[in-house]
Amino acid sequence: MTTTPLRTAVVIGCGTTGTSVALALTAAGVEVALIDEDPRAIAEAVALGAGTAWTAQRPPADLVVVATPPSEVVDALYGAQSRGLGYVYTDTAGTKEIVSAEAELRGCDLKGYLPGHPLAGPDDIGRDAASGDRFTGRPWVLCPYETTPDWALETVATLVELCGAYRLDLAPHVHDRIVAELSHGPHLVAAALSTRFADSSAAFLGLAEQGLKDAVRTAGGDPWLWSDVLAHNAGPVADVLDRIADQLAQAAAILREGDASAPLELALTLGEGRRGQAALDLAGDLRTTRDAHVGDRV
Amino acid sequence: MTTTPLRTAVVIGCGTTGTSVALALTAAGVEVALIDEDPRAIAEAVALGAGTAWTAQRPPADLVVVATPPSEVVDALYGAQSRGLGYVYTDTAGTKEIVSAEAELRGCDLKGYLPGHPLAGPDDIGRDAASGDRFTGRPWVLCPYETTPDWALETVATLVELCGAYRLDLAPHVHDRIVAELSHGPHLVAAALSTRFADSSAAFLGLAEQGLKDAVRTAGGDPWLWSDVLAHNAGPVADVLDRIADQLAQAAAILREGDASAPLELALTLGEGRRGQAALDLAGDLRTTRDAHVGDRV
Numbered sequence: 154m155t156t157t158p159l160r161t162a163v164v165i166g167c168g169t170t171g172t173s174v175a176l177a178l179t180a181a182g183v184e185v186a187l188i189d190e191d192p193r194a195i196a197e198a199v200a201l202g203a204g205t206a207w208t209a210q211r212p213p214a215d216l217v218v219v220a221t222p223p224s225e226v227v228d229a230l231y232g233a234q235s236r237g238l239g240y241v242y243t244d245t246a247g248t249k250e251i252v253s254a255e256a257e258l259r260g261c262d263l264k265g266y267l268p269g270h271p272l273a274g275p276d277d278i279g280r281d282a283a284s285g286d287r288f289t290g291r292p293w294v295l296c297p298y299e300t301t302p303d304w305a306l307e308t309v310a311t312l313v314e315l316c317g318a319y320r321l322d323l324a325p326h327v328h329d330r331i332v333a334e335l336s337h338g339p340h341l342v343a344a345a346l347s348t349r350f351a352d353s354s355a356a357f358l359g360l361a362e363q364g365l366k367d368a369v370r371t372a373g374g375d376p377w378l379w380s381d382v383l384a385h386n387a388g389p390v391a392d393v394l395d396r397i398a399d400q401l402a403q404a405a406a407i408l409r410e411g412d413a414s415a416p417l418e419l420a421l422t423l424g425e426g427r428r429g430q431a432a433l434d435l436a437g438d439l440r441t442t443r444d445a446h447v448g449d450r451v
Numbered sequence: 452m453t454t455t456p457l458r459t460a461v462v463i464g465c466g467t468t469g470t471s472v473a474l475a476l477t478a479a480g481v482e483v484a485l486i487d488e489d490p491r492a493i494a495e496a497v498a499l500g501a502g503t504a505w506t507a508q509r510p511p512a513d514l515v516v517v518a519t520p521p522s523e524v525v526d527a528l529y530g531a532q533s534r535g536l537g538y539v540y541t542d543t544a545g546t547k548e549i550v551s552a553e554a555e556l557r558g559c560d561l562k563g564y565l566p567g568h569p570l571a572g573p574d575d576i577g578r579d580a581a582s583g584d585r586f587t588g589r590p591w592v593l594c595p596y597e598t599t600p601d602w603a604l605e606t607v608a609t610l611v612e613l614c615g616a617y618r619l620d621l622a623p624h625v626h627d628r629i630v631a632e633l634s635h636g637p638h639l640v641a642a643a644l645s646t647r648f649a650d651s652s653a654a655f656l657g658l659a660e661q662g663l664k665d666a667v668r669t670a671g672g673d674p675w676l677w678s679d680v681l682a683h684n685a686g687p688v689a690d691v692l693d694r695i696a697d698q699l700a701q702a703a704a705i706l707r708e709g710d711a712s713a714p715l716e717l718a719l720t721l722g723e724g725r726r727g728q729a730a731l732d733l734a735g736d737l738r739t740t741r742d743a744h745v746g747d748r749v
Contacts, residue, residue, distance in 0.1 A: 224714075272658055292658055321658075335659045339644060339666055341717075344724030345698040346640055349632060349691075351726040358734030360570055360590055360619075361633045365731065367665040368637055372728040376721035380714040387706040387713070393647075394703040400643040401696040408685040408692070415685070416522075416678040419639075423674035426642025428649040430670040433663065436656030 159183055159311045161214040163207055163238050165229050167194040168378075170245045170271065171220030172283035174316060175203035180285045181315040186211060201283060213237050216308050219244040222378050223385040227255045234262050241308040242266040247332060248385035249296045249325035257298075267309045268296040270328065271318055289317035296325045330389045337386055338393030340379060343372040457481055457609045459512040461505055461536050463527050465492040466676075468543045468569065469518030470581035472614060473501035478583045479613040484509060499581060511535050514606050517542040520676050521683040525553045532560050539606040540564040545630060546683040547594045547623035555596075565607045566594040568626065569616055587615035594623045628687045635684055636691030638677060641670040 160183060164175045167189040175185045175198060185204030189195045195206050217239035219229045223246040230242055242265050246252050253268045271293045293313040297306060313320045323331070347369040350358060383390050400422065407418050458481060462473045465487040473483045473496060483502030487493045493504050515537035517527045521544040528540055540563050544550050551566045569591045591611040595604060611618045621629070645667040648656060681688050698720065705716050 272660065331655065331658060334647060335655075335663055339663050341702055341721075342640060342644055342695075342699065343666055343728075344721050345695050345702070346637055347725075347727035347731060348698065348720060348723040349694070349727060350731045351723045353727075353730060355734055357629065357633075358731055360629060361731055361734060362570065364669040365633055365637050367668060368641060369724075369728045369731060370665060371662040372721075372724040373732070374721075374725070376718040376725055377714075379721050380718035383706065383717055384709075384714045387709055391703040391706040394699040394706070396647075397640075397643050398696040398699040398703065400646065401640065401692040401699070404639055404643070405689040405692040405696065408681065408689040411682075411685055416675075416682045419681055420674040420678035422646060423639075423642050423670075423672075423677050425646040425649045426644075426667075426670040427672070427674055429645035429647060429651075430641075430667045432651065433645060433648045433656055433659055433667060434671070436653055436659060 159215050159308060159315065161212075161216075162186070162312075163188060163211075163214045163217045163233070164204065164220055165189070165217065165233060166220035166225075167191075167198040167203070168220060169283050169287075170273075171218065172198045172201060172203050173273075173285065173287035174218050174220060174245065174271075174312075176201065176283060176285035177288065177316040178312070179204055183315065186214065198283070203283070207238075214239040215241065216312060217242045218312070219246075222246065222381040223248045223252055224381050226252050227259050227261065230256060230266060231259050231261050234265065240265060241305045243269045243295075243309045243312065245269060245271055246385075247336070247382045249294070249323075249328045251385050253296055253298070253325045263298050263300060264302055265305055267298075267301055267305050268325065269309060269313075270294045270296075270332075271313075271316070272332075273318070286317070288313075291318050292321045293318035294321050294323050294328050296323060296328060329386050333386055333389030333393050337383055337390045338397070340371050340374065341383065341390070341394060342397060343369045347372045457513050457606060457613065459510075459514075460484070460610075461486060461509075461512045461515045461531070462502065462518060463487070463515065463531060464518035464523075465489075465496040465501070466518060467581050467585075468571075469516065470496045470499060470501050471571075471583065471585035472516050472518060472543065472569075472610075474499065474581060474583035475586065475614040476610070477502055481613065484512065496581070501581070505536075512537040513539065514610060515540045516610070517544075520544065520679045521546045521550055522679050524550050525557050525559065528554060528564060529557050529559050532563065538563060539603045541567045541593075541607045541610065543567060543569055544683075545634070545680045547592070547621075547626045549683050551594055551596070551623045561596050561598060562600055563603055565596075565599055565603050566623065567607060567611075568592045568594075568630075569611075569614070570630075571616070584615070586611075589616050590619045591616035592619050592621050592626050594621060594626060627684050631684055631687030631691050635681055635688045636695070638669050638672065639681065639688070639692060640695060641667045645670045 162183050163186045164171045165188045178185050186207035187195050187198050187204050188207045217233050219226050221229050226244045226246045249268050271288050273288045273291045407415050460476050460481050461484045462469045463486045476483050484505035485493050485496050485502050486505045517524050519527050524542045524544045547566050569586050571586045571589045705713050
């Protein structure tokens with residue numbers, strides 16, 4: 154493995170993820186230029202110390218990071234490659250199969266593009282939440298094409314390293330199933346749960362316990378960004394939602410039947426839920442178990 | 452309103468709720484005697500300073516608190532009244548309509564019994580979580596019968612006050628609908644969400660973000676206690692589960708159809724979910740709005 158230079162970077166999209174990447178790279182001594190269709194977003198990121206606004210006079214950067222919502226990645230990538238903004242390109246979108254396939258169909262230069270996704274919390278809490286520490290100790294998924302050359306892999310691996318994350322290579326469809334189970338499906342469940350409270354009285358809501366507030370917190374995410382993510386991972390997310398809908402409908406049927414066995418039947422589901430909760434709570438950082446085959450036993 | 456003496460109490464059931472009530476009363480100078488079918492539970496509560504083990508030589512107490520799971524309340528109440536353990540009785544079960552009706556059918560002395568429910572977190576985290584502060588600032592629902600005399604109301608109101616809670620009178624069916632929406636339904640949703648992770652690999656679970664762990668935390672509750680509670684509030688809980696199941700199945704159908712309008716349709720649900728999440732997060736303590744009619748606008 155050669156020492157890969159990463160001295161200059163362009164970040165396209167100054168949301169929470171893009172600004173956080175820019176802050177981490179700037180802190181690591183990389184010269185970062187920022188692009189966003191909203192000049193205020195650039196100004197705010199610059200004010201946070203994330204870099205400077207990109208200008209057309211710049212030479213190609215060592216790395217271009219496309220940090221837009223999933224549906225805008227391929228357009229942004231194609232445009233950036235056409236304008237020669239850099240040598241190596243990656244993205245940070247939360248879905249990977251459609252993005253990878255569309256980049257190929259669109260005719261992007263795949264030798265210079267490596268799809269990626271830092272798993273560092275939903276990009277839903279505004280630019281104020283941007284932080285150079287956002288990726289520290291977290292997994293950063295890379296989805297190399299079969300044809301991805303080592304020089305591109307090494308540059309993006311350096312990005313991951315400078316952000317304090319650890320690299321996890323996955324096939325795009327495996328990535329998408331994993332995030333459907335751990336993030337996208339649960340997000341829609343939280344949203345469904347909390348729609349009920351949109352027009353409730355303060356007197357009623359004041360009776361809620363902390364556990365419910367915690368359970369629906371993720372539903373506070375940006376609806377437009379999330380609907381874009383969910384629509385880009387439609388099949389795996391629909392599978393998760395149908396499974397949970399079936400479980401809830403089955404529990405409702407048991408309750409309505411009112412057989413004497415109802416508590417026993419419900420306790421089986423609740424017991425399995427408790428096992429799952431305990432497993433999830435105990436699960437440490439993947440770094441301790443990264444030799445395990447994530448994709449094999451999702 | 453007269454000054455009601457509450458100098459002696461019996462607590463039946465030394466779980467988290469019963470032990471916490473006993474601790475609060477003991478701290479307030481009430482002499483508390485403890486009953487539980489499990490002698491170890493009594494010993495542990497005594498060791499925490501919750502009172503002393505009940506003995507048959509005692510005179511009737513000012514108040515008897517039945518702190519068992521819902522399905523055991525009426526038996527425990529009937530038995531305690533038959534043995535003349537006290538003058539006034541209440542319970543702390545998380546469902547009220549069946550408990551209230553069964554107490555009447557069973558022939559309990561309704562003049563001396565006032566059904567109640569402190570809304571202070573699920574009783575699922577073990578006796579270690581027992582605390583005299585458990586009810587501080589929280590609502591404590593009372594469901595008086597039409598025939599409940601003032602002297603019984605005043606004794607139980609004193610209990611609520613000594614526990615640092617505030618009294619909220621509700622009809623039993625209104626109470627049950629409220630807790631179905633705010634607690635029982637969401638509990639089963641969390642359990643359904645987390646069953647998926649019962650047998651997952653540590654490598655997979657290590658990719659989960661904090662938001663998911665928070666969303667399913669409540670699923671860690673005791674399956675037997677919760678199945679008892681849910682079966683005792685079957686209709687209202689089934690309504691909540693069916694509604695959420697329909698929402699999830701509808702979202703799954705939108706995703707599978709894959710129309711260009713899918714992101715827009717999903718964003719409508721997500722937007723309503725965000726409004727609900729924000730409303731829930733902002734909802735303060737009912738004490739600030741307790742003049743509002745909780746039951747009218749559930």
